[in-house]
Structure formats: C-alpha cells, structure tokens
Amino acid sequence: MPRRVIALFVMTATIVCAVVGCHRADHRKKLIAIIVPSQDNPYFKAEADAASARAQQLGYRVRVDAHGDDAYVQDNLIDAAIASNAAALILDNAGADSSIAAVRRATRAGIAVFLIDRAINDDGIAKAQIISDNGQGARLVAAEFARALHETGDYAELLGRESDTNAQIRTEGFHAVLDKDPGLKMVAAQSANWSQSEAFEKTEIILQAHPNIAGIIAGNDTMALGAVAAVKSSGLKHIVITGFDGSPDAIEAIRKDDLQATALQPAVLISRLAVDEANTFLTTGSTGKPERQIIPCDLVTAANAADYSNFEKVR
Amino acid sequence: MNTTAQTLTSANRVAGTSARTVLFLLRARAFLVLALLLILFSILAPEFLTANNLSILSKHVAITALLAVGMTFVVLTGGIDLSVGSIAGLSGMVAGYLLTQGLSFGGTVHYPPVALVVLLTLCVCLFVGALNGWLVAKASVAPFIATLGTLYIARGAALLISNGRTFPDLGGRVARGNTGFLAVGQGFLLHVPAPAWIMLAFFVIAWVVAAKTPFGRHVYAIGGSERAARLAGIRVPRVKLITYLFSSFCAAFVGLIIAAQLEAAHPATGESFELNAIAAVVLGGTSLMGGRGSVTGSLIGAFVIGVLADGMVMLGVSEFWQMVIKGVVIVLAVAVDQLQTRLQARLLPYLAKANPEVAN
Numbered sequence: 001m002p003r004r005v006i007a008l009f010v011m012t013a014t015i016v017c018a019v020v021g022c023h024r025a026d027h028r029k030k031l032i033a034i035i036v037p038s039q040d041n042p043y044f045k046a047e048a049d050a051a052s053a054r055a056q057q058l059g060y061r062v063r064v065d066a067h068g069d070d071a072y073v074q075d076n077l078i079d080a081a082i083a084s085n086a087a088a089l090i091l092d093n094a095g096a097d098s099s100i101a102a103v104r105r106a107t108r109a110g111i112a113v114f115l116i117d118r119a120i121n122d123d124g125i126a127k128a129q130i131i132s133d134n135g136q137g138a139r140l141v142a143a144e145f146a147r148a149l150h151e152t153g154d155y156a157e158l159l160g161r162e163s164d165t166n167a168q169i170r171t172e173g174f175h176a177v178l179d180k181d182p183g184l185k186m187v188a189a190q191s192a193n194w195s196q197s198e199a200f201e202k203t204e205i206i207l208q209a210h211p212n213i214a215g216i217i218a219g220n221d222t223m224a225l226g227a228v229a230a231v232k233s234s235g236l237k238h239i240v241i242t243g244f245d246g247s248p249d250a251i252e253a254i255r256k257d258d259l260q261a262t263a264l265q266p267a268v269l270i271s272r273l274a275v276d277e278a279n280t281f282l283t284t285g286s287t288g289k290p291e292r293q294i295i296p297c298d299l300v301t302a303a304n305a306a307d308y309s310n311f312e313k314v315r
Numbered sequence: 316m317n318t319t320a321q322t323l324t325s326a327n328r329v330a331g332t333s334a335r336t337v338l339f340l341l342r343a344r345a346f347l348v349l350a351l352l353l354i355l356f357s358i359l360a361p362e363f364l365t366a367n368n369l370s371i372l373s374k375h376v377a378i379t380a381l382l383a384v385g386m387t388f389v390v391l392t393g394g395i396d397l398s399v400g401s402i403a404g405l406s407g408m409v410a411g412y413l414l415t416q417g418l419s420f421g422g423t424v425h426y427p428p429v430a431l432v433v434l435l436t437l438c439v440c441l442f443v444g445a446l447n448g449w450l451v452a453k454a455s456v457a458p459f460i461a462t463l464g465t466l467y468i469a470r471g472a473a474l475l476i477s478n479g480r481t482f483p484d485l486g487g488r489v490a491r492g493n494t495g496f497l498a499v500g501q502g503f504l505l506h507v508p509a510p511a512w513i514m515l516a517f518f519v520i521a522w523v524v525a526a527k528t529p530f531g532r533h534v535y536a537i538g539g540s541e542r543a544a545r546l547a548g549i550r551v552p553r554v555k556l557i558t559y560l561f562s563s564f565c566a567a568f569v570g571l572i573i574a575a576q577l578e579a580a581h582p583a584t585g586e587s588f589e590l591n592a593i594a595a596v597v598l599g600g601t602s603l604m605g606g607r608g609s610v611t612g613s614l615i616g617a618f619v620i621g622v623l624a625d626g627m628v629m630l631g632v633s634e635f636w637q638m639v640i641k642g643v644v645i646v647l648a649v650a651v652d653q654l655q656t657r658l659q660a661r662l663l664p665y666l667a668k669a670n671p672e673v674a675n
Contacts, residue, residue, distance in 0.1 A: 039633075039634050039635070062631075063628075063631040064631075064633075065628060065634065066634045069583075070583065070584075070586065071577050071579070071581050071584065072573050072576075072577065072584055072585075075573075075576060075577055076375055076624075076625070076628075077628060079371040079374070079375070079625075080371070080625055080628040080629055082367070082371070083362055083363075083365070083367055083368035083371050083625075083629065084360070084362050084629055085362060095481055095579070095581060096481075097481040097482075097483030097484070097579045098481050098483070098577050098579035098580075098581045100483070100578065100579070101576065101577050101578035101579065102577065121483065162479055
C-alpha cells in the first residue's frame with residue numbers, strides 16, 4: 001500500500017515537473033512589486049496599470065497585488081515581496097498608521113518603498129511618498145460648486161469613510177471655501193462610505209427631508225454618481241452635483257451634464273513618477289527628490305472634460 | 316465447496332486491500348495536496364523554498380491554523396463558529412486600547428503591563444465565546460445563527476472602542492512600563508517566528524485533548540449522535556460551551572498576533588477569517604455534520620490554504636484567479652469528503668476486519 005502511494009506521488013510529481021518546467025519566469029530581471037487597494041476599482045486599476053507599464057518599459061519584472069484595504073493582507077503581500085527579493089515596492093497603502101510596521105520591515109529587508117496616493121504617518125522610512133493634493137483639489141471643486149450655485153442656496157454634503165484621512169482633508173477643503181459664503185447653507189451632511197449604493201440611499205432620504213436643495217457636494221465620484229441617480233429617480237432638476245477623483249464615469253457624466261465638476265487626481269502621473277524615481281534610486285542610490293511630494297489636482301468641468309481620460313490629461 | 320469459499324476469501328482480500336488503499340488515499344488527500352503544492356511552487360518560484368520564505372510562510376499559516384484548530388472542536392460537535400474573525404478584530408482593539416489609552420480609575424490613567432493586557436484581552440474574548448456557548452448549548456439557538464449574531468456584536472464592539480479609528484504605535488513606552496507586546500507577533504525563538512510557536516503549542520494541546528482525553532471522546536460522541544451522547548451521561552451543554560470557549564480563545568490569540576505584527580490595531584482586522592478557518596477544517600477532512608475529523612487534518616488544511624495563497628502571490632497569479640482557484644480547491648475538498656463517506660459505507664463489507672479507526 002505505501003509503495004503504491006509512493007508510486008502515485010512520484011508519477012504526479014513527474015507530470016507536474018514536465019508541465020511546468022518550461023514555465024519558469026525570467027528571474028534575471030529585477031522585480032518591482034506593486035500593491036494597490038483593489039483591481040476592480042477604475043482608479044486603482046489605472047494606478048496599477050500605469051506603474052506596471054512603466055516598470056516593464058524600464059526593463060523590470062512586475063507583480064501586481066491588491067490588499068483590499070486590509071492591513072493584514074497588505075502585511076502578507078509585503079512579506080511575499082520580501083521573500084521574492086523585490087528591488088522596489090510601489091504601494092498604495094491600507095492605512096496611515098497600520099502600514100508603518102510593514103513598510104519599515106520591507107525597508108529593513110532592503111526593498112526601496114515608494115508610496116503613492118496615500119501617505120503614512122511617519123517619515124524617513126519610505127524613499128518617497130507621492131500623493132495628490134486633496135486639500136487643493138477640494139478647494140477647486142468647492143469654488144466651482146459655489147459658482148454654479150450663484151453663491152446662494154441650501155446644499156448637502158456626502159462624506160467619505162470617516163476613518164479615512166482623505167475624507168477628512170476633502171471635507172475641510174470644501175468648507176474652507178463654502179463656509180465663507182453667507183448665501184450657502186449646509187442642511188445635511190451624511191457619510192456614504194465612498195459607496196455608490198449607499199450614496200443613492202442617503203441622497204433619497206436627504207431629498208425627502210429637504211426637497212428644495214440646490215446642490216450636493218460629494219467626497220468622491222462614486223458617491224456623486226449615486227447622488228446623480230437618486231436625483232434623477234426623484235424627478236428633481238437643476239441640482240448641482242460635484243464629485244472628486246476624476247473617474248471615467250464621472251467625466252462621462254460631466255459630458256452629459258449630469259455632474260457639474262470633479263477634481264481629477266493625477267493617479268497615472270503619480271504612478272509613473274514613483275516608478276521613475278524607483279528606477280533612479282536603484283541605479284544611482286538616491287531619488288534626488290524630497291520624500292514628501294504633493295501633486296496638484298485638476299478641475300474637470302464640461303469645458304475641459306474632453307482633455308481627460310482614465311485619470312490622466314491626454315491633451 | 317471448500318475451494319469456492321477459499322477463492323471468495325482471497326478475492327475479498329484483494330478487494331479489501333485496494334479498498335483500503337483507496338480509502339487511505341482519500342483520507343490522506345489533504346496531505347497529498349499539500350505535498351503537490353509544495354513541489355509545484357518550489358519548481359515555479361525559485362525563492363519559494365528558502366529559509367526566509369518558509370519562516371514567513373509559517374507566520375501566515377499560524378493565523379489560519381490557530382483559528383482552524385479552535386474551530387475543529389466546534390465543528391466536531393456538529394456546530395460552527397462564524398464569530399472568530401470578529402473576535403480576532405475585537406481582541407486586537409482591546410489590546411490596542413489598553414496599551415495606548417490605559418485604564419483610568421480615580422482620575423489617573425494606569426497603563427497595565429503587557430502580561431495583564433494579554434490576560435484582560437483574553438478575558439474579553441472568552442466572554443464572547445461564553446456567549447456563543449450559552450446561546451448554542453443552553454438557549455438552543457442554531458450555531459450558525461448564534462455565532463452570526465456574535466460576529467456582528469463583536470465587530471460592532473471593536474469599531475465602538477475606537478470609533479472606527481486605528482490604535483497606532485502598540486510598541487508601548489518605557490515610561491509606562493508596557494513595552495514588549497510586539498514580541499507576540501514579531502519575536503523569534505531558534506529562528507522560528509513566535510506565531511509559529513504559539514500555533515505549535517495550541518496544536519499539541521488540542522491534539523492531546525482530542526485524541527487522548529475523555530473530553531475529546533465526548534466531543535466526537537456528541538457529533539456522532541447528540542442524543543446517544545446525552546443518554547450515555549455526557550454533559551452535552553458543558554462540552555459544547557468549552558468548545559466555543561476554546562475557539563474564541565484561539566481567535567483572541569490571532570488578534571493579538573496580528574496587532575503585534577502590524578504594530579497597530581485596526582477594527583476591521585479579521586474580516587472573513589472565519590471562512591478561511593472553516594475551509595481549512597473541511598480541507599482537513601472534518602465533516603461539517605460533526606463526529607468525524609481530526610485536529611491534525613485541520614493543521615494540514617491550514618497549511619494547504621496558506622501555501623496556496625502565498626505561492627500564488629509569489630507566482631504573480633492575478634488576484635481574480637487566486638479567488639477562483641481557492642474556491643475550486645474548497646469545493647473539490649467537500650466533494651471528495653462526500654465521496655469518502657459514500658465509499659466508506661459501500662466498501663465496508665470488503666474491509667476484512669472491522670477497523671475501529673475507520674472513523675478517522
């Protein structure tokens with residue numbers, strides 16, 4: 001009986017060896033690991049694709065993983081990058097505090113870590129932290145929102161997930177502009193956790209309570225699109241809605257005049273910058289740039305919507 | 316007549332041998348799959364079979380294995396514990412709170428030492444386990460529903476502790492006398508990570524309890540037939556309560572390990588961990604109906620899940636394919652489990668001597 005087991009074992013092993021023997025990846029190239037929150041969200045997809053394309057162009061081997069905003073999953077993925085002897089790590093992290101230990105571990109293991117899109121609450125560990133200017137973007141959108149409302153009327157705000165730093169920075173940016181306008185009055189503020197369906201429900205409720213609302217300012221595009229759908233289904237018209245992120249869906253909605261404006265985060269530009277700096281670091285030993293780099297957002301309205309596609313300025 | 320009988324016996328013996336081989340292969344399937352995966356990944360990824368990676372792998376497997384070992388007893392009684400992931404999350408948050416916020420009585424804030432932090436955290440989590448046990452054993456709530464309820468309760472409690480925020484910087488301060496917590500997740504002993512040692516300790520205890528003690532026999536008996544167990548004088552509610560307590564105890568350790576690894580406690584930690592644990596238990600050949608299975612099987616099941624996950628990441632398999640493959644492995648495992656049950660019944664006449672260990 002054991003002999004038969006061994007025979008079966010050897011047989012399967014041989015087959016496996018034969019099948020996979022020729023599939024060995026090219027391990028002479030240096031590896032750049034790219035870890036983003038998810039690959040089914042257009043923003044993070046664009047970010048990952050841009051980084052991956054640029055790294056391959058520069059002659060690196062690339063691996064893309066997603067942590068699903070779970071710091072423990074991220075921890076495991078970073079372990080895998082360490083085990084694979086990655087040369088550099090491009091990371092859109094899972095939490096400003098809960099990512100510090102993992103980033104430090106990667107750095108100690110000799111991996112050059114480049115943070116994109118979200119910073120961590122510590123300096124001197126990552127080689128670079130390249131993020132878009134959420135505060136400046138929020139002020140841009142808020143100014144456009146106030147202009148479209150002719151500086152008068154009631155409005156509602158849809159906030160992102162409360163534990164997310166970007167949600168806080170954006171709402172502060174909105175209010176830095178809107179609170180100066182005595183004609184604008186916020187009658188409702190609800191968190192919709194960045195989610196389209198939740199924004200739809202919350203907007204329906206807000207519209208029931210405040211039918212004469214003139215505008216809705218949302219912390220991201222998905223929530224803004226949820227609000228657009230809710231406004232449409234309620235039959236109300238002329239409600240000014242703005243988003244944030246510059247997603248292709250939002251830009252399409254701006255073209256159709258459903259959405260007033262959005263702030264485009266230059267995700268593609270940031271990814272390319274990070275990979276370029278990683279390449280510079282790996283060849284010269286220094287990025288030649290400060291660790292914290294803040295890239296401004298662009299305001300997208302009907303006037304310039306055609307210039308943008310998939311998180312980058314194409315024209 | 317005599318010769319016919321002899322031919323029959325020898326035919327039976329041949330049939331019995333192959334029947335036993337088939338059953339042996341079926342029972343050892345988790346181990347075979349594990350061996351196959353190890354060979355496959357070692358060939359495909361040159362970095363896979365390095366000391367560094369095996370150390371990392373053991374750390375990852377420890378998490379699923381701890382939960383699976385705890386879950387095994389619950390499943391053996393015919394129950395299920397869906398709350399383990401939430402308990403792990405709660406555990407990290409309680410520890411995080413005690414380490415960074417301390418306890419305030421009489422207007423002054425006291426920072427308990429790490430040992431006390433661990434002890435208090437375990438107590439809080441055991442309370443949730445006791446709630447599970449009470450609901451299932453005394454209030455006769457279906458285990459699926461009872462632990463689904465505590466899944467939400469524990470997760471909600473974890474979020475309430477910090478209002479959804481993360482407790483950063485769990486390293487403690489020398490001035491507060493509460494340093495050293497990080498060793499739970501980051502320490503090493505003889506080049507083996509601390510989580511792997513914790514897993515080993517839990518496994519040995521669980522194995523001894525399951526295989527060598529009356530309590531272990533009682534657990535199997537309840538899973539086999541609860542009514543018969545009760546009539547035989549086994550205190551069924553008490554045994555069930557203990558299984559849920561042990562499961563929550565394991566989950567609490569998982570929470571502590573993760574918090575120590577991340578040096579931060581996040582309230583969403585441990586989401587969907589229960590599914591990994593259940594998958595490991597089932598892969599290891601434990602029947603969800605109860606009464607059949609083993610702690611060793613669950614450990615091997617946890618290794619299969621861990622090796623599969625880490626190996627696919629190292630190979631750069633797309634996230635979406637990873638999900639599909641994991642799902643296929645789990646479904647196949649349960650299908651083969653059913654096949655084993657049916658084959659066992661059908662081949663029973665061929666097994667010359669009644670084997671008391673057929674029940675695995």
